[in-house]
Amino acid sequence: MTPPLYSESSETSLLEINAVTLLRGTCKVFEALTLHLSEPRIGLIGDNGAGKSSLFRMICGLDKPESGTVRVRGFAAHDINTKRPGMVGMMFQNPDDQIIFPTVEEELALSLSPSGLPRRQAIAKARVFLDSRGLGPWAQRTMGSLSQGQRQHVCWLALMIASPELLLLDEPFASLDLPGQALLGMDIARASQQVIVSTHLLRHVRDFERVIWLDKGCVRADGSGQTVCAAYESDVAARLARQALSFNDGPPHGAPSIH
Incomplete structure (x- = not known):
């Protein structure tokens, strides 16, 4: 050993x-x-x-x-x-074990709940965050319309917006x-946590x-x-x-x- x-x-x-x-x-x-x-x-x-x-x-x-x-x-x-x-924020192996809400913006808004932000403001912040990542059209997409990799990316975005x-x-x-692996690798390298x-x-x-x-x-x-x-x-x-x-x-x- x-x-x-x-x-x-x-x-x-x-x-x-x-x-x-x-x-x-x-x-x-x-x-x-x-x-x-x-x-x-x-x-x-x-x-x-x-x-x-x-x-x-x-x-x-x-x-x-x-x-x-x-x-x-x-x-x-x-x-x-x-x-x-x-x-502490955890990203599970299977995104379906983590995702709760039916749309992307609602899932990201959930991550802001520990901050006490009202739901409407949390959803607005989630939309701004998605826009900043070039993912504005994802906001109202349902989880069922996303691939496995895209749902996993949503889980990562939920961690990023919460910033544990x-x-x-x-x-x-x-x-x-x-491309998704490369983007995640860059995000990990830049993370302050x-x-x-x-x-x-x-x-x-x-x-x-x-x-x-x-x-x-x-x-x-x-x-x-x-x-x-x-x-x-x-x-x-x-x-x-x-x-x-x-x-x-x-x-x-x-x-x-x-x-």
Whole structure:
């Protein structure tokens, strides 16, 4: 296991996960997990089932650990939604798990509710925001008229207009075409907030200052994006090579490529 390359000092950490154990049913997702996260851009990688989405759900207060603490800017994560609504924003893997209202402008207006803005003013602000992005015609479009990628983009726009202090993006590039991925990448680079991105598309986090590789609920590696992504790719290639050997009962003709 690669040791963490970052200091665990809580004095500078914006997000603190201390000795957390999380169960889902009878399955232990995390055991004594500790992470102190202060970098402005952090990537989260690993196989399906590694615990990436579960980590996000704990941070935004949707799941409460059996033991240990999760604190965001000094607040207990499970109290954030009542004590500091709007502090943490999460973009789910499936936009249909996030979207509530039938039209784009109403969905964006919902994101402004923690500010106490009246509904009519919130919708007006949503329209101005969409115009500023060149998406004015989207305002009254129904969600059913949008593609999966467009609905995912609406979820990102809802986070942007709300402007929470911490952004958690769970597979945000998965349904986007190449132009959409490029635009989202630029938005992430320009965002003033701390952003944590969970993704299987390593090119989007390879240049991040910090990337964490989760493996079965444990931190397998923690360091620069270039180093950790390369280590994960090498591990996947080695596993595929072993699998090929078991299938073919002999050495593969070449190392599988996972780039």
